[in-house]
Amino acid sequence: MDLMRVTDAHPTDVVVTLLRCAPSCDRAAASMWRTIASSGMTLEKVLPKLLSVMEDWPVHSMCTSDGDKTDVFALAATRVIWEILRLPWCPEPVLKYFPRLLVDLLFQVFMSTKQMPEEVASFWRGCQEKSSLTRNPNRFAVQTVRALLRRLQRVNLVMAMERKRGWDTLLSADTHHYAVGLLAREMRRTSSPLCSPVALCLLGVLIREKPRWEVPAMAFLVEVLDYLDMIECGDGILQILSRDLANECKERRRLAIRGFVMLSKDPMMARRMCSLSGSLVQLLWDADVEVVELALPIFLNMLRKKDIITSSPTALKLAEALRPLFDSDNSHVQALSIRLFQEVMKSVVDVGKKPLKIHVIQNLLPLFLYWHDENQRSGRASREALLCVAKFLKRKDLEQLLKTEQPLKFGECLLEKDRSRVANYLRQALPYLESPQEPLREAAIKFMGMAGWYMRGRPEELQVICEALQAMRKDNFPSYTSVMVQALFDQRAEVLLSSSASRQLVSQEEHQTPRSRRSTGDQRRSSVAPSTDTGSN
Secondary structure (H helix, E strand, C coil), rough: CCCHHHHHHHHHHHHHHHHHHCCCCCCHHHHHHHHHHHHHHHHHHHHHHHHHHHCCCCCECCCHHHHHHCCEHHHHHHHHHHHHHHHCCHHHHHHHHHHHHHHHHHHHHHHHCCCCHHHHHHHHHHHHHCCCCCCHHHHHHHHHHHHHCCCCCHHHHHHHHHHHHHHHHHCCCHHHHHHHHHHHHHHHHHHHHHHHHHHHHHHHHHHHCCCHHHHHHHHCCCHHHHHHCHHHHHHHHHHHHHHCCCCCCHHHHHHHHHHHHHHHHHHHHHHHHHHHHHHHHHHHHCHHHHHHHHHHHHHHHHHCCCCECCCCHHHHHHHHHHHHHHHCCHHHHHHHHHHHHHHHHHECCCHHHHHHHHHHHHHHHHHHHCCCCCCCHHHHHHHHHHHHHHHHEEEEEHHHHHHCCCCHHHHHHHHHCCHHHHHHHHHHHHHHHHHCHHHHHHHHHHHHHHHHHCCEEEEEEHHHHCCCHHHHHCCCCCCHHHHHHHHHHHHHHHHHHHHHHHHHHHHHHHCCCHHHEEEEEEEHHHHHHHHHCCCCC
16 A cells, blocks of 8 residues: 555656666566556556656666666566556556557567667566566567557457568568558558557657657558548648658658558548649659659549649649650559549649640650550550540540541541641651550551651651661661561652652753753653553652
Protein backbone atom coordinates (compact mmCIF):
# COMPACT_ATOMS: atom_id res chain seq x y z
CA MET A 1 0.00 0.00 0.00
CA ASP A 2 2.90 2.35 0.70
CA LEU A 3 4.26 1.66 -2.83
CA MET A 4 0.87 2.45 -4.35
CA ARG A 5 0.49 5.70 -2.39
CA VAL A 6 3.99 6.88 -3.33
CA THR A 7 3.40 5.97 -7.01
CA ASP A 8 0.10 7.83 -7.12
CA ALA A 9 1.72 10.90 -5.60
CA HIS A 10 5.04 10.83 -7.54
CA PRO A 11 4.66 8.60 -10.65
CA THR A 12 7.67 10.02 -12.51
CA ASP A 13 10.03 9.61 -9.52
CA VAL A 14 8.86 6.03 -8.94
CA VAL A 15 9.25 5.02 -12.60
CA VAL A 16 12.71 6.51 -13.07
CA THR A 17 13.99 5.33 -9.65
CA LEU A 18 12.85 1.75 -10.24
CA LEU A 19 14.43 1.71 -13.69
CA ARG A 20 17.71 2.95 -12.20
CA CYS A 21 17.76 0.57 -9.23
CA ALA A 22 16.72 -2.51 -11.16
CA PRO A 23 17.11 -1.90 -14.91
CA SER A 24 17.12 -5.62 -15.72
CA CYS A 25 13.81 -6.03 -13.81
CA ASP A 26 14.81 -8.81 -11.41
CA ARG A 27 12.23 -10.79 -9.39
CA ALA A 28 11.76 -8.10 -6.74
CA ALA A 29 11.38 -5.32 -9.32
CA ALA A 30 9.01 -7.44 -11.43
CA SER A 31 6.84 -7.99 -8.35
CA MET A 32 6.72 -4.25 -7.73
CA TRP A 33 5.77 -3.46 -11.35
CA ARG A 34 2.98 -6.07 -11.25
CA THR A 35 1.70 -4.50 -8.03
CA ILE A 36 1.61 -1.09 -9.70
CA ALA A 37 -0.16 -2.56 -12.75
CA SER A 38 -2.81 -4.14 -10.54
CA SER A 39 -4.41 -0.71 -10.10
CA GLY A 40 -5.74 0.73 -13.33
CA MET A 41 -5.68 4.29 -11.99
CA THR A 42 -2.06 3.99 -10.88
CA LEU A 43 -0.94 2.34 -14.10
CA GLU A 44 -2.60 5.11 -16.12
CA LYS A 45 -0.23 7.58 -14.40
CA VAL A 46 2.80 5.33 -14.85
CA LEU A 47 2.38 4.10 -18.43
CA PRO A 48 2.94 7.51 -20.15
CA LYS A 49 6.22 7.84 -18.21
CA LEU A 50 7.38 4.44 -19.40
CA LEU A 51 6.50 5.36 -22.96
CA SER A 52 8.50 8.58 -22.73
CA VAL A 53 11.53 6.57 -21.63
CA MET A 54 11.06 4.13 -24.55
CA GLU A 55 10.99 6.98 -27.07
CA ASP A 56 14.38 8.37 -25.98
CA TRP A 57 16.85 5.93 -27.54
CA PRO A 58 19.22 4.74 -26.19
CA VAL A 59 18.89 6.46 -22.79
CA HIS A 60 16.41 8.75 -21.08
CA SER A 61 17.84 11.65 -19.07
CA MET A 62 15.91 13.10 -16.15
CA CYS A 63 16.65 14.53 -12.75
CA THR A 64 14.43 13.08 -10.01
CA SER A 65 13.35 14.96 -6.88
CA ASP A 66 16.33 13.62 -4.93
CA GLY A 67 18.74 15.27 -7.38
CA ASP A 68 19.80 12.03 -9.11
CA LYS A 69 20.63 12.61 -12.79
CA THR A 70 21.57 9.05 -13.72
CA ASP A 71 20.32 8.05 -17.19
CA VAL A 72 17.95 5.11 -17.66
CA PHE A 73 17.94 2.72 -20.62
CA ALA A 74 15.03 2.79 -23.10
CA LEU A 75 15.18 -1.00 -23.27
CA ALA A 76 14.65 -1.16 -19.50
CA ALA A 77 11.20 0.38 -20.01
CA THR A 78 10.45 -2.18 -22.76
CA ARG A 79 11.43 -4.91 -20.28
CA VAL A 80 8.80 -3.53 -17.83
CA ILE A 81 6.12 -3.51 -20.55
CA TRP A 82 6.89 -7.17 -21.19
CA GLU A 83 6.23 -7.97 -17.50
CA ILE A 84 2.96 -6.04 -17.53
CA LEU A 85 1.77 -7.91 -20.65
CA ARG A 86 2.45 -11.23 -18.91
CA LEU A 87 -0.25 -10.54 -16.31
CA PRO A 88 -3.22 -12.92 -16.44
CA TRP A 89 -5.47 -9.98 -17.34
CA CYS A 90 -5.11 -6.98 -19.66
CA PRO A 91 -5.05 -3.69 -17.70
CA GLU A 92 -7.40 -1.05 -19.06
CA PRO A 93 -4.62 1.58 -19.61
CA VAL A 94 -2.88 -0.83 -22.01
CA LEU A 95 -5.95 -0.65 -24.26
CA LYS A 96 -6.10 3.13 -23.94
CA TYR A 97 -2.43 3.64 -24.81
CA PHE A 98 -2.24 0.85 -27.37
CA PRO A 99 -1.50 3.05 -30.45
CA ARG A 100 1.42 4.85 -28.83
CA LEU A 101 2.64 1.61 -27.24
CA LEU A 102 2.66 -0.18 -30.60
CA VAL A 103 4.47 2.70 -32.33
CA ASP A 104 7.09 2.94 -29.56
CA LEU A 105 7.71 -0.81 -29.61
CA LEU A 106 8.19 -0.79 -33.38
CA PHE A 107 10.59 2.11 -32.92
CA GLN A 108 12.48 0.01 -30.35
CA VAL A 109 12.73 -2.86 -32.87
CA PHE A 110 14.20 -0.55 -35.48
CA MET A 111 16.66 1.27 -33.22
CA SER A 112 17.92 -1.88 -31.50
CA THR A 113 18.49 -3.37 -34.96
CA LYS A 114 20.19 -0.33 -36.47
CA GLN A 115 22.54 0.65 -33.64
CA MET A 116 23.57 -0.93 -30.36
CA PRO A 117 25.92 1.16 -28.19
CA GLU A 118 28.29 -0.88 -26.03
CA GLU A 119 26.69 0.31 -22.79
CA VAL A 120 23.27 -0.90 -24.01
CA ALA A 121 24.76 -4.21 -25.20
CA SER A 122 26.34 -4.72 -21.77
CA PHE A 123 23.04 -3.90 -20.05
CA TRP A 124 21.20 -6.40 -22.25
CA ARG A 125 23.69 -9.17 -21.49
CA GLY A 126 22.85 -8.66 -17.82
CA CYS A 127 19.12 -8.93 -18.59
CA GLN A 128 19.72 -12.11 -20.54
CA GLU A 129 21.71 -13.77 -17.75
CA LYS A 130 19.16 -12.97 -15.03
CA SER A 131 15.92 -13.67 -16.88
CA SER A 132 16.86 -16.04 -19.75
CA LEU A 133 15.64 -13.57 -22.37
CA THR A 134 16.35 -13.82 -26.09
CA ARG A 135 19.90 -12.99 -27.12
CA ASN A 136 19.04 -10.05 -29.40
CA PRO A 137 17.13 -7.06 -27.97
CA ASN A 138 15.37 -6.45 -31.31
CA ARG A 139 13.88 -9.95 -31.17
CA PHE A 140 12.76 -9.24 -27.64
CA ALA A 141 11.01 -6.07 -28.83
CA VAL A 142 9.26 -8.07 -31.58
CA GLN A 143 8.13 -10.62 -28.97
CA THR A 144 6.68 -7.73 -26.94
CA VAL A 145 4.77 -6.45 -30.01
CA ARG A 146 3.28 -9.91 -30.53
CA ALA A 147 2.38 -10.16 -26.83
CA LEU A 148 0.65 -6.78 -27.04
CA LEU A 149 -1.45 -7.84 -30.06
CA ARG A 150 -2.39 -11.10 -28.36
CA ARG A 151 -3.49 -9.17 -25.28
CA LEU A 152 -5.80 -7.21 -27.57
CA GLN A 153 -7.09 -10.54 -28.95
CA ARG A 154 -5.64 -9.88 -32.41
CA VAL A 155 -4.33 -13.40 -32.94
CA ASN A 156 -5.36 -13.33 -36.62
CA LEU A 157 -3.08 -10.34 -37.18
CA VAL A 158 -0.18 -12.08 -35.41
CA MET A 159 -0.64 -15.25 -37.49
CA ALA A 160 -0.98 -13.32 -40.76
CA MET A 161 2.37 -11.64 -40.14
CA GLU A 162 3.84 -15.02 -39.22
CA ARG A 163 2.69 -16.63 -42.47
CA LYS A 164 4.24 -13.85 -44.53
CA ARG A 165 7.46 -13.83 -42.48
CA GLY A 166 6.72 -10.25 -41.48
CA TRP A 167 8.20 -10.58 -37.99
CA ASP A 168 11.53 -11.76 -39.41
CA THR A 169 11.50 -8.93 -41.95
CA LEU A 170 11.15 -6.42 -39.12
CA LEU A 171 14.56 -7.49 -37.80
CA SER A 172 16.54 -6.09 -40.73
CA ALA A 173 17.20 -2.35 -40.91
CA ASP A 174 17.00 -2.51 -44.73
CA THR A 175 13.59 -4.21 -44.82
CA HIS A 176 12.07 -2.87 -41.60
CA HIS A 177 9.86 -0.29 -43.35
CA TYR A 178 8.52 -2.94 -45.75
CA ALA A 179 7.49 -5.07 -42.77
CA VAL A 180 5.82 -2.07 -41.09
CA GLY A 181 3.86 -1.47 -44.31
CA LEU A 182 2.87 -5.15 -44.34
CA LEU A 183 1.69 -4.87 -40.72
CA ALA A 184 -0.50 -1.91 -41.75
CA ARG A 185 -2.05 -3.83 -44.66
CA GLU A 186 -2.75 -6.88 -42.49
CA MET A 187 -4.22 -4.63 -39.80
CA ARG A 188 -6.58 -3.18 -42.41
CA ARG A 189 -7.66 -6.68 -43.35
CA THR A 190 -8.01 -8.29 -39.93
CA SER A 191 -8.24 -5.47 -37.36
CA SER A 192 -9.47 -2.34 -39.13
CA PRO A 193 -10.76 -0.59 -35.94
CA LEU A 194 -7.12 -0.27 -34.83
CA CYS A 195 -6.04 1.61 -37.97
CA SER A 196 -7.43 5.05 -37.17
CA PRO A 197 -5.89 5.46 -33.66
CA VAL A 198 -2.51 4.15 -34.84
CA ALA A 199 -2.58 6.49 -37.87
CA LEU A 200 -3.30 9.47 -35.60
CA CYS A 201 -0.38 8.52 -33.37
CA LEU A 202 1.96 8.25 -36.37
CA LEU A 203 0.75 11.59 -37.67
CA GLY A 204 1.83 13.14 -34.37
CA VAL A 205 5.24 11.46 -34.64
CA LEU A 206 5.79 12.75 -38.19
CA ILE A 207 4.64 16.29 -37.43
CA ARG A 208 7.24 16.40 -34.67
CA GLU A 209 9.78 15.49 -37.36
CA LYS A 210 11.43 12.50 -35.74
CA PRO A 211 13.85 11.60 -38.56
CA ARG A 212 15.18 8.42 -36.99
CA TRP A 213 11.99 6.50 -37.70
CA GLU A 214 10.34 8.60 -40.40
CA VAL A 215 10.48 6.08 -43.27
CA PRO A 216 8.78 3.21 -41.36
CA ALA A 217 6.24 5.65 -39.91
CA MET A 218 5.41 6.87 -43.43
CA ALA A 219 5.22 3.28 -44.69
CA PHE A 220 2.49 2.55 -42.15
CA LEU A 221 0.67 5.87 -42.54
CA VAL A 222 0.22 5.75 -46.34
CA GLU A 223 -1.52 2.38 -46.00
CA VAL A 224 -4.15 3.73 -43.59
CA LEU A 225 -4.58 7.36 -44.70
CA ASP A 226 -8.21 6.76 -45.64
CA TYR A 227 -9.00 6.00 -41.98
CA LEU A 228 -8.18 9.57 -40.95
CA ASP A 229 -10.65 12.45 -40.82
CA MET A 230 -9.37 14.73 -43.59
CA ILE A 231 -11.29 17.72 -42.26
CA GLU A 232 -9.22 17.63 -39.06
CA CYS A 233 -5.98 16.09 -40.33
CA GLY A 234 -5.79 17.20 -43.97
CA ASP A 235 -3.47 20.18 -43.43
CA GLY A 236 -1.04 18.16 -41.32
CA ILE A 237 -0.92 15.33 -43.86
CA LEU A 238 -0.26 17.71 -46.77
CA GLN A 239 2.50 19.38 -44.77
CA ILE A 240 4.21 16.05 -44.08
CA LEU A 241 3.92 14.72 -47.64
CA SER A 242 4.97 18.00 -49.29
CA ARG A 243 8.26 18.25 -47.44
CA ASP A 244 9.31 14.80 -48.68
CA LEU A 245 8.62 15.40 -52.39
CA ALA A 246 12.12 16.82 -52.92
CA ASN A 247 13.83 14.62 -50.34
CA GLU A 248 17.13 13.00 -51.29
CA CYS A 249 15.98 9.69 -49.79
CA LYS A 250 14.30 7.84 -52.67
CA GLU A 251 12.14 5.72 -50.38
CA ARG A 252 10.77 8.76 -48.56
CA ARG A 253 9.92 10.40 -51.89
CA ARG A 254 8.13 7.29 -53.12
CA LEU A 255 6.16 6.96 -49.91
CA ALA A 256 5.17 10.64 -50.12
CA ILE A 257 4.00 10.15 -53.71
CA ARG A 258 1.98 7.10 -52.68
CA GLY A 259 0.41 9.24 -50.00
CA PHE A 260 -0.59 11.84 -52.58
CA VAL A 261 -2.11 9.10 -54.74
CA MET A 262 -4.28 8.05 -51.78
CA LEU A 263 -5.29 11.66 -51.04
CA SER A 264 -6.12 12.38 -54.69
CA LYS A 265 -8.96 9.84 -54.48
CA ASP A 266 -10.72 12.04 -51.92
CA PRO A 267 -12.62 14.89 -53.67
CA MET A 268 -11.97 17.42 -50.91
CA MET A 269 -8.24 16.64 -50.69
CA ALA A 270 -7.91 16.57 -54.50
CA ARG A 271 -9.14 20.19 -54.60
CA ARG A 272 -6.71 21.21 -51.84
CA MET A 273 -3.85 19.53 -53.69
CA CYS A 274 -4.32 21.85 -56.69
CA SER A 275 -2.15 24.41 -54.91
CA LEU A 276 0.73 21.90 -55.06
CA SER A 277 0.39 21.21 -58.79
CA GLY A 278 3.69 22.95 -59.60
CA SER A 279 5.68 20.64 -57.31
CA LEU A 280 3.77 17.58 -58.45
CA VAL A 281 4.37 18.32 -62.16
CA GLN A 282 8.12 18.28 -61.51
CA LEU A 283 7.81 14.59 -60.60
CA LEU A 284 6.96 13.80 -64.23
CA TRP A 285 10.43 14.99 -65.28
CA ASP A 286 12.18 12.67 -62.82
CA ALA A 287 14.84 10.37 -64.27
CA ASP A 288 13.53 7.47 -62.16
CA VAL A 289 10.75 5.89 -64.19
CA GLU A 290 9.27 4.33 -61.02
CA VAL A 291 8.74 7.82 -59.57
CA VAL A 292 6.99 8.89 -62.78
CA GLU A 293 4.85 5.75 -62.76
CA LEU A 294 3.76 6.51 -59.20
CA ALA A 295 3.10 10.20 -59.90
CA LEU A 296 0.89 9.88 -63.00
CA PRO A 297 -2.16 8.48 -61.11
CA ILE A 298 -2.15 11.57 -58.86
CA PHE A 299 -3.12 13.82 -61.80
CA LEU A 300 -5.45 11.22 -63.29
CA ASN A 301 -7.40 10.99 -60.02
CA MET A 302 -7.49 14.77 -59.65
CA LEU A 303 -8.57 15.65 -63.20
CA ARG A 304 -11.27 13.01 -63.28
CA LYS A 305 -13.11 14.94 -60.56
CA LYS A 306 -15.81 16.87 -62.40
CA ASP A 307 -15.49 20.02 -60.29
CA ILE A 308 -11.73 20.38 -60.89
CA ILE A 309 -10.61 22.40 -63.92
CA THR A 310 -7.02 22.85 -65.09
CA SER A 311 -5.59 26.35 -65.30
CA SER A 312 -3.79 27.37 -68.47
CA PRO A 313 -0.25 27.41 -66.94
CA THR A 314 -0.74 23.98 -65.35
CA ALA A 315 -2.17 22.53 -68.57
CA LEU A 316 0.83 23.77 -70.57
CA LYS A 317 3.30 22.39 -68.01
CA LEU A 318 1.56 19.03 -68.02
CA ALA A 319 1.43 18.85 -71.82
CA GLU A 320 5.13 19.67 -72.04
CA ALA A 321 6.04 17.03 -69.44
CA LEU A 322 3.79 14.33 -70.92
CA ARG A 323 5.03 14.43 -74.51
CA PRO A 324 8.37 12.58 -73.82
CA LEU A 325 6.49 9.99 -71.76
CA PHE A 326 4.54 8.85 -74.83
CA ASP A 327 7.81 7.27 -76.01
CA SER A 328 8.63 5.60 -72.67
CA ASP A 329 9.90 2.01 -72.73
CA ASN A 330 7.59 1.34 -69.79
CA SER A 331 4.23 0.47 -71.36
CA HIS A 332 2.34 1.37 -68.20
CA VAL A 333 3.89 4.85 -68.09
CA GLN A 334 3.16 5.26 -71.79
CA ALA A 335 -0.53 4.35 -71.45
CA LEU A 336 -1.01 6.46 -68.30
CA SER A 337 0.65 9.53 -69.86
CA ILE A 338 -1.55 9.28 -72.96
CA ARG A 339 -4.68 8.98 -70.80
CA LEU A 340 -3.58 11.91 -68.67
CA PHE A 341 -3.06 14.07 -71.78
CA GLN A 342 -6.63 13.24 -72.72
CA GLU A 343 -7.85 14.39 -69.29
CA VAL A 344 -5.86 17.63 -69.61
CA MET A 345 -7.65 18.45 -72.88
CA LYS A 346 -11.02 17.77 -71.26
CA SER A 347 -10.44 19.75 -68.07
CA VAL A 348 -8.54 22.83 -69.26
CA VAL A 349 -10.32 26.14 -68.78
CA ASP A 350 -11.69 27.80 -71.93
CA VAL A 351 -9.11 30.58 -71.92
CA GLY A 352 -6.36 27.96 -71.81
CA LYS A 353 -7.44 26.03 -74.89
CA LYS A 354 -5.80 28.35 -77.40
CA PRO A 355 -2.28 28.13 -75.87
CA LEU A 356 -2.71 24.36 -75.47
CA LYS A 357 -3.66 23.94 -79.14
CA ILE A 358 0.01 24.00 -80.22
CA HIS A 359 0.82 21.01 -78.00
CA VAL A 360 -2.29 19.17 -79.16
CA ILE A 361 -1.28 19.52 -82.81
CA GLN A 362 2.28 18.42 -82.07
CA ASN A 363 0.95 15.24 -80.46
CA LEU A 364 -1.24 14.29 -83.41
CA LEU A 365 1.35 12.22 -85.26
CA PRO A 366 2.85 10.40 -82.23
CA LEU A 367 -0.65 9.41 -81.10
CA PHE A 368 -1.50 8.29 -84.63
CA LEU A 369 1.58 6.06 -84.79
CA TYR A 370 0.97 4.62 -81.31
CA TRP A 371 -2.50 3.69 -82.50
CA HIS A 372 -0.57 0.83 -84.18
CA ASP A 373 1.19 -0.21 -80.95
CA GLU A 374 1.50 -3.94 -80.27
CA ASN A 375 0.44 -3.29 -76.69
CA GLN A 376 -3.35 -3.20 -76.85
CA ARG A 377 -3.64 -0.93 -73.82
CA SER A 378 -1.36 1.70 -75.37
CA GLY A 379 -3.05 1.36 -78.77
CA ARG A 380 -6.51 1.75 -77.25
CA ALA A 381 -5.40 4.73 -75.14
CA SER A 382 -3.90 6.40 -78.24
CA ARG A 383 -7.09 5.99 -80.26
CA GLU A 384 -9.21 7.41 -77.41
CA ALA A 385 -6.79 10.33 -77.04
CA LEU A 386 -6.97 10.97 -80.80
CA LEU A 387 -10.76 11.14 -80.55
CA CYS A 388 -10.38 13.75 -77.83
CA VAL A 389 -7.85 15.63 -80.00
CA ALA A 390 -10.26 15.63 -82.94
CA LYS A 391 -13.01 17.09 -80.73
CA PHE A 392 -10.59 19.63 -79.23
CA LEU A 393 -9.57 20.79 -82.74
CA LYS A 394 -13.17 20.51 -84.00
CA ARG A 395 -12.11 18.12 -86.78
CA LYS A 396 -15.22 16.05 -87.45
CA ASP A 397 -13.56 14.44 -90.48
CA LEU A 398 -10.81 12.96 -88.30
CA GLU A 399 -13.34 12.01 -85.63
CA GLN A 400 -15.39 10.01 -88.15
CA LEU A 401 -12.32 8.13 -89.43
CA LEU A 402 -11.38 7.25 -85.86
CA LYS A 403 -14.85 5.96 -85.05
CA THR A 404 -14.83 3.76 -88.16
CA GLU A 405 -11.19 2.75 -87.45
CA GLN A 406 -9.60 3.74 -90.77
CA PRO A 407 -5.97 4.54 -89.85
CA LEU A 408 -4.73 4.81 -93.45
CA LYS A 409 -7.37 7.34 -94.43
CA PHE A 410 -6.77 9.17 -91.16
CA GLY A 411 -3.13 9.74 -92.17
CA GLU A 412 -4.16 10.91 -95.65
CA CYS A 413 -6.75 13.29 -94.21
CA LEU A 414 -4.20 14.66 -91.75
CA LEU A 415 -1.81 15.51 -94.58
CA GLU A 416 -4.44 16.79 -96.97
CA LYS A 417 -5.99 19.30 -94.56
CA ASP A 418 -2.74 20.54 -93.01
CA ARG A 419 -0.22 20.79 -95.86
CA SER A 420 1.77 23.52 -94.15
CA ARG A 421 2.87 21.00 -91.50
CA VAL A 422 3.78 18.11 -93.82
CA ALA A 423 7.53 18.72 -93.51
CA ASN A 424 7.22 18.79 -89.72
CA TYR A 425 5.18 15.58 -89.75
CA LEU A 426 7.84 13.96 -91.89
CA ARG A 427 10.55 14.89 -89.40
CA GLN A 428 8.39 13.69 -86.50
CA ALA A 429 7.97 10.27 -88.11
CA LEU A 430 11.70 9.75 -88.54
CA PRO A 431 12.56 8.57 -84.96
CA TYR A 432 9.84 5.90 -85.11
CA LEU A 433 11.78 4.08 -87.82
CA GLU A 434 14.08 3.01 -84.96
CA SER A 435 11.23 1.56 -82.89
CA PRO A 436 11.72 -2.07 -81.79
CA GLN A 437 8.12 -2.70 -82.87
CA GLU A 438 7.61 -3.71 -86.50
CA PRO A 439 4.02 -2.27 -86.66
CA LEU A 440 5.25 1.16 -85.57
CA ARG A 441 8.08 1.11 -88.10
CA GLU A 442 5.72 0.11 -90.91
CA ALA A 443 3.21 2.80 -89.93
CA ALA A 444 5.99 5.42 -89.93
CA ILE A 445 7.27 4.31 -93.35
CA LYS A 446 3.81 4.36 -94.91
CA PHE A 447 3.12 7.78 -93.48
CA MET A 448 6.45 9.09 -94.81
CA GLY A 449 5.54 7.73 -98.23
CA MET A 450 2.23 9.56 -98.20
CA ALA A 451 3.86 12.74 -96.90
CA GLY A 452 6.37 12.67 -99.75
CA TRP A 453 3.67 13.21 -102.38
CA TYR A 454 2.70 16.46 -100.69
CA MET A 455 6.30 17.73 -100.96
CA ARG A 456 6.94 17.16 -104.65
CA GLY A 457 9.85 19.20 -105.83
CA ARG A 458 11.16 19.93 -102.34
CA PRO A 459 14.69 18.50 -101.90
CA GLU A 460 14.53 18.56 -98.10
CA GLU A 461 12.04 15.68 -98.22
CA LEU A 462 14.58 13.49 -100.03
CA GLN A 463 17.14 14.43 -97.36
CA VAL A 464 14.78 13.22 -94.62
CA ILE A 465 14.35 9.88 -96.34
CA CYS A 466 18.12 9.61 -96.79
CA GLU A 467 18.51 10.06 -93.05
CA ALA A 468 15.93 7.36 -92.49
CA LEU A 469 17.78 4.91 -94.73
CA GLN A 470 21.08 5.62 -93.02
CA ALA A 471 19.48 5.07 -89.60
CA MET A 472 18.08 1.71 -90.68
CA ARG A 473 21.46 0.56 -92.00
CA LYS A 474 23.33 1.77 -88.93
CA ASP A 475 21.00 0.09 -86.45
CA ASN A 476 20.77 -3.14 -88.48
CA PHE A 477 16.99 -3.40 -88.37
CA PRO A 478 15.13 -6.30 -90.08
CA SER A 479 15.64 -6.37 -93.82
CA TYR A 480 11.92 -6.03 -94.56
CA THR A 481 11.81 -2.57 -93.00
CA SER A 482 15.06 -1.56 -94.70
CA VAL A 483 13.69 -2.67 -98.08
CA MET A 484 10.58 -0.55 -97.57
CA VAL A 485 12.68 2.52 -96.79
CA GLN A 486 14.99 1.82 -99.77
CA ALA A 487 12.01 1.49 -102.12
CA LEU A 488 10.59 4.74 -100.79
CA PHE A 489 13.95 6.44 -101.30
CA ASP A 490 14.32 5.16 -104.89
CA GLN A 491 10.77 6.15 -105.77
CA ARG A 492 11.05 9.67 -104.39
CA ALA A 493 14.52 10.18 -105.87
CA GLU A 494 13.17 9.35 -109.32
CA VAL A 495 10.27 11.78 -108.90
CA LEU A 496 12.47 14.55 -107.56
CA LEU A 497 15.08 14.05 -110.31
CA SER A 498 12.37 14.11 -112.98
CA SER A 499 11.00 17.32 -111.50
CA SER A 500 14.48 18.81 -111.49
CA ALA A 501 15.05 17.82 -115.17
CA SER A 502 11.74 19.40 -116.16
CA ARG A 503 12.66 22.65 -114.46
CA GLN A 504 16.02 22.71 -116.29
CA LEU A 505 14.29 22.11 -119.63
CA VAL A 506 11.83 24.95 -119.04
CA SER A 507 14.73 27.23 -118.13
CA GLN A 508 16.52 26.38 -121.41
CA GLU A 509 13.36 27.11 -123.46
CA GLU A 510 13.06 30.55 -121.94
CA HIS A 511 16.47 31.44 -123.43
CA GLN A 512 15.82 29.98 -126.89
CA THR A 513 14.45 31.71 -130.04
CA PRO A 514 10.77 31.12 -130.85
CA ARG A 515 11.73 28.78 -133.72
CA SER A 516 14.08 26.63 -131.66
CA ARG A 517 11.53 26.62 -128.79
CA ARG A 518 8.93 25.11 -131.11
CA SER A 519 11.42 22.44 -132.18
CA THR A 520 12.23 21.55 -128.58
CA GLY A 521 8.53 21.42 -127.72
CA ASP A 522 7.93 18.98 -130.58
CA GLN A 523 10.71 16.76 -129.25
CA ARG A 524 9.22 16.83 -125.75
CA ARG A 525 5.74 15.97 -126.99
CA SER A 526 7.05 13.04 -129.02
CA SER A 527 9.08 11.75 -126.04
CA VAL A 528 6.10 11.72 -123.61
CA ALA A 529 3.47 10.52 -126.10
CA PRO A 530 3.86 6.75 -125.41
CA SER A 531 3.48 7.14 -121.65
CA THR A 532 0.45 9.43 -121.85
CA ASP A 533 -1.90 6.53 -122.73
CA THR A 534 -0.84 4.48 -119.70
CA GLY A 535 -1.58 7.29 -117.26
CA SER A 536 2.00 7.46 -115.94
CA ASN A 537 2.10 11.24 -116.31
